[in-house]
Amino acid sequence: MPAALSPVLAATAVDTVVFIAAAAVILSGALGVVSSRNPVHSALSLVLTLFGVAVLFVAQDAQFLAAVQVIVYAGAIVVLFLFVIMLIGVDREEDVRADPLRGQRPAAFALGALGLAELLGLARFHHWVTGAPSAAGAASGPGSNVEKLARSVFTRYLLPFEVTSVLLVIAVVGAVVLARRPSRSAAPEERRQEEAASP
Amino acid sequence: MSVSAGWYLTLSAVLFTIGAVGLLVRRNVLVMFMCVELMLNAANLTFVTFARQLDDIGGQSAVFFVLVVAAAEVVVGLGIIVAIFRRRAGATADDLNLLKG
Numbered sequence: 001m002p003a004a005l006s007p008v009l010a011a012t013a014v015d016t017v018v019f020i021a022a023a024a025v026i027l028s029g030a031l032g033v034v035s036s037r038n039p040v041h042s043a044l045s046l047v048l049t050l051f052g053v054a055v056l057f058v059a060q061d062a063q064f065l066a067a068v069q070v071i072v073y074a075g076a077i078v079v080l081f082l083f084v085i086m087l088i089g090v091d092r093e094e095d096v097r098a099d100p101l102r103g104q105r106p107a108a109f110a111l112g113a114l115g116l117a118e119l120l121g122l123a124r125f126h127h128w129v130t131g132a133p134s135a136a137g138a139a140s141g142p143g144s145n146v147e148k149l150a151r152s153v154f155t156r157y158l159l160p161f162e163v164t165s166v167l168l169v170i171a172v173v174g175a176v177v178l179a180r181r182p183s184r185s186a187a188p189e190e191r192r193q194e195e196a197a198s199p
Numbered sequence: 200m201s202v203s204a205g206w207y208l209t210l211s212a213v214l215f216t217i218g219a220v221g222l223l224v225r226r227n228v229l230v231m232f233m234c235v236e237l238m239l240n241a242a243n244l245t246f247v248t249f250a251r252q253l254d255d256i257g258g259q260s261a262v263f264f265v266l267v268v269a270a271a272e273v274v275v276g277l278g279i280i281v282a283i284f285r286r287r288a289g290a291t292a293d294d295l296n297l298l299k300g
Contacts (some may be wrong), residue, residue, distance in 0.1 A: 012201040019202040023210050033233050034221035036223060040232050046237070049214075053240050056207065060251040065243075065262050074264055077236070077273050088284040108223035112216045119212035123205060136257030139250050145259075152256045153263060164267045166212045171271035179280035181240055 018059055026052035043081045050074045061139065064146045207248040215241035225279050227293050228280055231275070 025048055032045025052074045057066035136152045139145075153161055218237030225231050243262045250258025 015201040019206065023206075026210065026214060027217070030217040030221075030237050033230070033237060034217055034225065036230075038230050039227055042233050045203050046233050049237060049240065053244055056210075056244060057247055059202070060207070062247045062262070065247065065259055065266075067244075068263070068266055072270060073240075077270060080273060080277060081229065081233065083279060088281060105224055108220050111223065112220035115219060116216040118214060119215065120209060121269050122214060123208040136255055136260060138266075139254050139256045139259065148256050149259050149263065152245070152260045156257075157260050158263075160264060163222065165265060167271050171274045175274045175278040178275070178282050 015059065018055065021034065022052045022055040025049070025055075039085050040082065043078055046081070047074050047078050050078070061145060063144075074167070125190050204248050204252040208245060211241040211248070214238075214244065228283070228292050230294060232276055232280070236269065236273075239265060245260040 001087075029045045029048030029050075031051060033042045033049065036042040036045060050069060054066040054069040054074075057063075057069060136156055137148060139148065211263075218234045218241060221234035221237065222231050225234065245263055246258040246262045248258075248266070250256060262265050
């Protein structure tokens, strides 16, 4: 049945092309992050990788996560990175050729190759499907992706959801404490010294 | 899913490895932090792939929580980096051999 099969083939071709393009974008962005001498270029390459991952989220029917990925990661986190890079003025180049610790780089590549082989072996030879029923709910079926994700987060994962709000509050307090001027406790002493010196 | 899950897993394994090698090789703390983000994204891609393959929305919920934790982690980590750089200019990871130096 070529007439009935052709839409399927076309969809397959589109999916394959999307995957290959997104994979190329992701890998080039990741290599750019690792190999750029300028941290600003690394941050921009990170945006490339994050967008590629968002495309693959859409390709796997995770539309909400793709939107969140673009908004939170590419929108907020990378902007925060760029902000810190500009704030502390490290937008100068680093010599990536220099090997600070002798043998560190070959050891890192060897470890990376070993880890990659391990991961690929696991993905290839391990049987993931146990047949256990899903506890969180099905990803397919009627209803939108947002609806199903919201039902999962607000029913089964309600307690973790509440705990993440506590985590965010702790992070905000911690950031404020860390970013506060360290001279706050020393300020009264300085003022006293200034007062003593002024008359 | 016309592109099989194995290809997605292979891609995320390669992405994770690039992030891990970058974390080991680079000395700039900001770039090392970005490499951690690469590894987190590889893990997220794996979660979504398995959510699709096993027809389980729990994988996507896990990615949701990973995103929240990553945001909190970036905020605290960048706060630490700003505090370090305020104390000493131009510090790389090799110079930070003391907790209170």
